[in-house]
Amino acid sequence: MGGSSQEAYKKGIILAGISAGSLCWFEEGVTDSMNNNLSKIDCLGFLTGSNCPHYDGESNRRPSYHELMASGKMKEGYAVDDGVALHFKNEKLSASVSSRPTAKAYAVNEKASKVIEHELPVTYLGDGKQ
Template sequence: MGGRGFLMEPDNLLLDQYILSQAHTNVPKTCFIPTASGDADNYIEKFYETFNKLTCEPSHLSLFSPNFIDLKAYVLQHDILYVGGGKTSNMLLLWKEWELDTILKEAYEKRMILAGISAGSICWFGEGVTDSTSGTLSKIDCLGFLTGSNCPHYDGERNRRPSYNELIKSGEIKAGYAVDDGIALHFKNEELSASVGSRPTAKAYVVNRKANKVMERELPVTYLGDRKQ
């Protein structure tokens, strides 16, 4: 997800409900991973406040105040892993220290649902655009479960679009997907299956370089507000 979600839009849970609807169980065990925010208390509290009202069994994973005995067993008992936003670089470093990156790879291979917003979107790709390393928007190497690059907040932060375009034009970052706030990309078997939105005007793009020019191809987006809830 490029942005928004339950923290920013508590009255618009279309994307969060879409994630839950992908589970092959009526009450999916849904684990929130707020590492990128430093396990911010208000973020975790908002998660429980929201997801306790939805049809799921919510829990969270803390690496700052560990709430588990066996990390691997704790993670793999869930149906959905939902990664929150924040500082991508800090998150990835801490995941590597705890070897959570390898556990997440196993979760992916077990066909668990992996989701996330902002930093929690970037992390699944080979590369992403982040401001968490130098304070300016730059490339970051990520987990690589999905090929190419990812740029969230394409319309939500004014520097995102020109920075991503320049990184692609220069060849510093690979071609990939850019999404406005309120857009989610749904991948199955490393292939884009659907683009869905919680805002009727939000857009998603494939962005690449051709003949030293940056090309944006707009993707079809299904507005979830048109579906019966």
């Protein structure tokens, strides 16, 4: 059996993941998997740019992402608070959803060594009690 993520992607199979499982689809991301220090990691590149999970869940994620981007070491991309998922269709962001009512998602870019966050609309999926 077996097969690669690239083969699955080309067949239209949904690819998903949280934390490192979400950043892996981008060109690069912010990870703490190397010596517990936040750093850039090269990823699979199915989606353009970078990704930073745990934006509100770990106090040093946001400043580390900003520093990497402002220094030119990381491409522009997306950051998400814990509980937020980004949904892409045909390599374009289609929606942002969350399991937490106040969690946010951001498009993050750099201009003249200054990092700018643009808050994205996020749909709260609710607690399932209706």
